[in-house]
Amino acid sequence: MKTYAFPENFLWGAAASGPQTEGTEGKPHRSIWDSWHASHPERFFQGIGPEKVCETLHKYKEDVALMKNIGFNSFRTSIQWSRLIDDFETGTPNTDAVKFYNDYFDEMINNGIEPMINLYHFDMPEELQQRYGGFESHHVTDLFARFAATAFKLFGHKIKYWVTFNEPIVPVEGGYLYDFHYPCKKDGKLAAQVGFNIMLAHAKAVNCYRQLNLSGEIGVVLNLTPTYTRSDSEEDKKAAWYADLLFNRSFLDPLVKHQFPKELCELLAAHNCLPEISKADVTLITDSRVDFLGVNYYVPRRVQARETEYTLDHFTPEFYFENYIDPNGRFNPYRDNNEIHPQAIYDIAVNIRDNYGNIKWYLAEIGIAMDLESEGPVQPDGVIDDHFRISLMEEHLVQLHRAISGGANCFGLHQWTFIDNWSWINSFKRRYGFYRLDLDTGERHIKRNGLWFRQLAQSNQFSCKEHSL
Template identity: 85%
Template sequence: MTTYSFPENFFWGAAASGPQTEGTADKLHPSIWDSWHANHPERFFQGIGPQQVCDTLYKYREDVALMKNIGLNSFRTSIQWSRLIEDFETGQANEQAVRFYNDYFDEMINQGIEPMINLYHFDMPEELQTRYGGFESVHVTDLFARFAATAFRLFGEKIKYWTTFNEPIVPVEGGYLYDFHYPCKKDGKLAAQVAFNIMLAHAKAVKCYRELDLDGEIGVVLNLTPSYTRSDSAEDHKAAWYADLLFNRSFLDPLVKHQFPPELCEVLAANNCLPQVSKDDIALITSSSIDFLGVNYYVPRRVQARETPYNLDYFTPEFYFENYVDPDGRFNPYRDNNEILPQAIYDIAANIRNNYGNIKWYLAEIGIAMDLESEGPVLQDGVIDDSFRIGLMEEHLIQLHRAIAEGANCFGVHQWTFIDNWSWINSFKRRYGFYRLDLVSGQRQIKRNALWFKALAQSNQLTTEDK
């Protein structure tokens, strides 16, 4: 047996979001997901939308007890902009929503679970998307800052860890390049504008937080995906460099290193995609400082030099590379045969340590997807056998431990997710939770991975069998 000890006061927890768990009851305003599903349910797996999902709005006390039952000492979720704010222009809060979030956060704190609260998890209010184009508009960055300031004033005394955005590149990709988020546009120049405006909204929210002088920390959660090459050829390495520039450094460098990569500006200019910006807005972004970084990781990216003509009539990053599947790779048969590469965790940690000032960070999401059939039924002991997850999580955590031993400044791990939750257009196609959600009864049923995680969290040690 080998035992891997993690740093003292390490965060062991789970991650989720408001729109994926709360349900839509008592919300004054729909988000783009509510309205998109209402108009096009066929875009969503089995037509399931965000109306009820985990029903956390009413079951949060039960759920916090389940968190405590499996040893969580921290939990990340989000405040829904469309739930908390009554008047988007002024930032005035809805009192019913204020009571819910206060009660939810207090319940966690009373049970010894540190709430880590995110402000934006893809859920633009429909009214702001319709009226202004969402983050296509600079005005909406001001409205986001007002929302953030309201949240900070209301909850800032009890919430010690805030993040502004979860995976800010995803609404850019999904909504403006690849058609898997609303507004389903395909426009490279508009994608760059939205990306810049999201960074501007982030910086304005951080400024609001600093001005309130609260006793806490603020950061951002980025999905970082290392790019691995088909071969050692110069052409393949250049392809990977472009993929890293456009998918990782595009947000990492401005938000952590306080600079926009000159090469990124050159790429956007060459493809007529430079956003409209002001010097003051650039200065605000590059002068904004975060206290910590959240990192989401699921699968690696493999690329090769482009060998076939680029055939889209608008710009996407794939102008500079082609995606590649490693014929010798390991793949998850329960999630579209996505590659499994635990080594990527170590590579991400080394990159942050070597190139980003070894900023304090935590693994804000990691998860292994399975479906209901592969998880199997409830066994005689009342536990669902998802042991497939456990072995893979152990491999990833061993790589994280190796990075920490070499100086990586990582302070926690949050697994996606606590209870099987609704996942955008995939709905409940894939399951990730420590607990299974029965879509008919709403019952939560524990899985074996949760019991494994409980032992890990309570001991702060990972013990594995030597092979």
Template identity: 70%
Template sequence: MTTYTFPQGFLWGAAASGIQTEGTKNKIHDSIWDTWHRDNPERFFKEIGPAKVCETYDRYQEDVQLMKQVGFNSFRTSIQWSRLIKDLETGEPCQDAVAFYTAYFEEMIANGITPMVNLYHFDMPAVLQEQYGGFESKHVIGLFVKYAETAFKSFGHLIKHWITFNEPIVPVEGGYLYDFHYPCKKDGKLAVQVGFNITVAHAKAVLAFREMACEGHIGTVLNLTPSYTRDDREEDKQAAHYADLLFNRSFLDPMVLNYYPEELCQILKHHDLMPEVAAEEMAAIESAKVDFLGVNYYVPRRVKAREAEYDLSYFTPEYYFENYINPTGRFNPYRDNNEILPTAIYDIAQNIKDNYGNLPWFLAEIGIAMDEASEGEAQEDGVIDDSFRTSLMKEHLVQLHRAIDDGANCFGVHQWTFIDNWSWTNSFKRRYGFFRLDLETGQRIPKRHGQWFKSLAQSNSFTAD
């Protein structure tokens, strides 16, 4: 057995979001998820929408005690734009929301848990989507900045780790390319415009944070998915290069290096996809330096050179490659047979170290999915046995430790998620939590993995073969 010890002060905890945990009680505005579920419940697993969650709004004190129970010293969640802001045009806050978030964050801090707060987790206020097109609109960039300023002003005395966007590429992919998020459009040019506008909104929120002389640090969270090839043939390597450029570097480079890759711009020009860009927007992107990066990782991307003719009527990144299933890979039988590749963590760390200035970063999400049936019922001691999750987490943490030993500037790990939470159109199809949520009673049922995690967090180390 080998003992793996992490740097002093390492952050251990979980990640969640406001919309997936808080519930809709006393919320001022609907989000796009509220209205989409209301209009098209059949798009959601078992027709369960965001009103059926773990009710953090009412149970945050109880839940903070559960965080302590599994050893958290930190926790990432998000503020809901549709909850905090009363007047979406002026940024005037709702006082009930200010009181709730203040109490929630203070409760964490009083119990030794550092809150890390994200401003946007896919939850556009519905009226802004319907009236302006959400981030299709330049006007909504300004409204987002007003929202960010209100959040900084309201909670800056409590929050020292701010995040602008969680996985900003997902609303682009889901809402404008692949039809798994609202507004369910398929339009490559509009997708590029939305992606650019989100990057501008991020940059201007970072600059507002600086101009307000806020204490603490600000960054972003990106889902970085390394692209691996079928084999060593050159055309496959080129396919992986395009996949990385379009899926990873399209946000990583402008948000961390403060410029867009020239090759990406040439691709967009070639396909007539260039967004509307103002000089002051580019100036904002070029000057908005982040303090840290969050990285979400679940599965690798496997690609090969395109062999079949591209047959979509609009542009997607797959114009330049085909996805590929590794015939010799390991797969999670509990999550749609997604590939398990712990060494990808090491590759991500090396990329940040070698190509992005070894910026301070943390593993902002890593999740091991199981469905409720595979986790089984609670055992005699009242705890659910999810040891499959623990064994896989160890493998990933071994690779992270190896990366840190080789100079990676990683400062923490947050697992997705704390309590099994509602997850977009999948609702509760997949379970990730340290605690199971009983959908009928709201009971939080502990899992064996949480007991192991407590030992990990308290000792800052673990042992593995």
């Protein structure tokens, strides 16, 4: 057995979001998820939408007590734009929402749990999507900045860590390339425009935060997926280079390195996908500075050079590669056969250390998906046996520890997620929580992974069999 100790004051906790936990009760506006589910419930697993979900709106005190029970010293969630703001044009807040968020954040703080608050987790207000096209519109970047400024003024004295966007590439992919998020468009040029405008909205929010001279920090959370090749051939390596450019560097370079990759601009121009921009907006993005980076990781990306003709009538990154399944890989037998590759954590950390100024960062999401059947029933001791997760999390933590020992500037880890929560079109198909949510009763049942995490968080270390690296 070997013991792996983490740096002093390391953050341990979980991540979630407002639209996936709060429910829709009391909101002055609908989000695109509320309206999309109302019009097309068949797109959602078992037809389950975001109306009720975890009932955090009413159960936040109970939930904070459960967080404390398993050793959390931090927790990331999000403020819903469609809940906090009454008037989008002015940024005027909703009184009931202000009270709820103040009470929720205070409950965490009073129990020794640091709230880390995100402003956008895929949840564009329906009104702004219908009226302006959401982030297709330059005007909406200004409205987002007003929303951010309202949140900072209301809660900035108590929130030390702010996040502008969670996984900003996902609305681009889901809404404008691959049709798994609303508005379900397939348009490469529009996708590039939305991506640019999201970065512009991020920069404007960061500027608002700086102008208020608050004492906390502000960052962004990106899903960074290392790209591995089928072989060492030059063709496969070039395919991986394109995948990394389009999926990782497209946001990472402008927001952390403060430059747009020249190769990305040339590629988009070649496909007639360059967004409409101004020099002033580009400068605003590249001049903005984040205090920290959050990194979400679940599965690796494996690619090979294209061997079949690209047939889509709109541009997607797959123009330059084909996805590849490693025949010798390890796969999760309990959820969609996703590949398991802990080494990726180390590779991400080294990339940030060596190529992005060793910026301060934390592992903002990591999780092992299982379904309800594979987790099994509540055991006689009241615990759900999901021990499959524990050994895999240990393997990932070994790689994170290895990276920190090598100089990676990592200050925390949040698992996805605290309680099984609603997850977009997958609804409750995939389960990740430390606690199971009973959809019929709303009860929370602890899982063995939660008990393991409590020992990890409280001791700031864990012991396991030494893994070969």
